[in-house]
Amino acid sequence: MYSFLTTGTWPDYELLDAGNFEKLERFGQYILARPEPQAIWDPHLPASEWQRAHATFTREKGSQERGQWKLKPSMPEQWVIKYDQGDLRLRFRLGLSSFKHVGLFPEQDPNWRFIFEQTKKRRASTPRVLNLFAYTGAATLAARAAGADVTHLDSVKQVNFWARDNMEASGIDGVRWLVEDAMKYVRREVKRGSKYQGLILDPPAYGRGPNGEKWQLEDELNEMLKLCQQLLDPQDHFFLINLYSLGFSALILDNLTTATFGVSAGQREIGEIYLHDQGQRKLPLGTFCRFAT
Numbered sequence: 001m002y003s004f005l006t007t008g009t010w011p012d013y014e015l016l017d018a019g020n021f022e023k024l025e026r027f028g029q030y031i032l033a034r035p036e037p038q039a040i041w042d043p044h045l046p047a048s049e050w051q052r053a054h055a056t057f058t059r060e061k062g063s064q065e066r067g068q069w070k071l072k073p074s075m076p077e078q079w080v081i082k083y084d085q086g087d088l089r090l091r092f093r094l095g096l097s098s099f100k101h102v103g104l105f106p107e108q109d110p111n112w113r114f115i116f117e118q119t120k121k122r123r124a125s126t127p128r129v130l131n132l133f134a135y136t137g138a139a140t141l142a143a144r145a146a147g148a149d150v151t152h153l154d155s156v157k158q159v160n161f162w163a164r165d166n167m168e169a170s171g172i173d174g175v176r177w178l179v180e181d182a183m184k185y186v187r188r189e190v191k192r193g194s195k196y197q198g199l200i201l202d203p204p205a206y207g208r209g210p211n212g213e214k215w216q217l218e219d220e221l222n223e224m225l226k227l228c229q230q231l232l233d234p235q236d237h238f239f240l241i242n243l244y245s246l247g248f249s250a251l252i253l254d255n256l257t258t259a260t261f262g263v264s265a266g267q268r269e270i271g272e273i274y275l276h277d278q279g280q281r282k283l284p285l286g287t288f289c290r291f292a293t
């Protein structure tokens with residue numbers, strides 16, 4: 001089934017507008033303006049609304065990612081937002097990084113709810129969940145909040161510290177933190193014969209392991225999925241992959257997951273993730289595939 005996923009009502013987050021390769025968002029009480037390569041259309045709101053931004057990110061000349069934040073006096077470097085969806089109640093510390101990121105991908109909300117619900121549906125008394133390329137841990141906390149034994153793996157120590165802060169701010173504990181290269185770890189786990197009831201991955205287009213191991217999405221993804229297939233408890237599992245690499249069609253995921261997991265179209269959801277702004281325009285922010293026994 002090809003589907004489009006977007007966020008539910010979430011008082012502490014809103015995409016206000018997008019256009020001119022920029023997006024305007026509200027995180028809690030603060031409004032941010034930052035680059036968005038896919039927003040090639042005209043903005044919906046007048047310039048006066050964009051000027052209300054408390055923080056604006058401007059890219060450095062010649063750099064795709066690096067740049068500076070220009071802050072209004074009232075804008076803090078860090079703040080916390082709430083995420084309360086039914087029994088899933090999380091807290092996220094946000095911060096302005098030198099790459100336009102703030103420590104959270106709000107468009108992942110529908111996937112956090114999927115993880116929470118699917119973890120609860122596992123037959124295993126304490127489902128084991130592995131979250132690869134786990135960043136600041138929103139997906140990790142969604143699984144832990146549902147009672148899973150979660151392994152959170154990212155190659156950057158500081159990112160894991162940030163995820164731990166989010167865990168403590170959310171009143172949760174007991175996550176297993178790993179600073180490792182995802183491919184190396186998965187290969188080792190397959191050798192060990194380890195099995196998981198939940199597997200989550202959100203790989204970047206390009207990345208590095210803690211010892212400089214190279215991750216190149218198009219080169220490594222096929223093998224990574226074949227290894228992941230061997231880690232799934234065949235009788236009792238959920239699987240979720242999210243990609244946000246520009247131009248990576250969901251049909252690629254369709255072919256890869258059909259071949260690797262043998263799941264038929266009816267058994268899984270595949271498609272695009274987007275956010276809609278106040279002008280009801282849809283901002284595409286990635287592709288995904290998810291399924292469960």
Ligand SMILES: C[S@@+](CC[C@H](N)C(=O)[O-])C[C@H]1O[C@@H](n2cnc3c(N)ncnc32)[C@H](O)[C@@H]1O
Pocket residue numbers: 104105108132133134135136137138139153154155156159180181182183201202203204206207208209210213214215
């Ligand atoms: C942008 S994030 C993924 C977002 C995350 N899943 C979320 O929704 O919050 C990609 C993460 O992959 C990590 N990473 C990059 N290369 C890696 C590698 N070879 N092994 C493990 N993690 C890696 C980066 O440190 C980064 O935190």
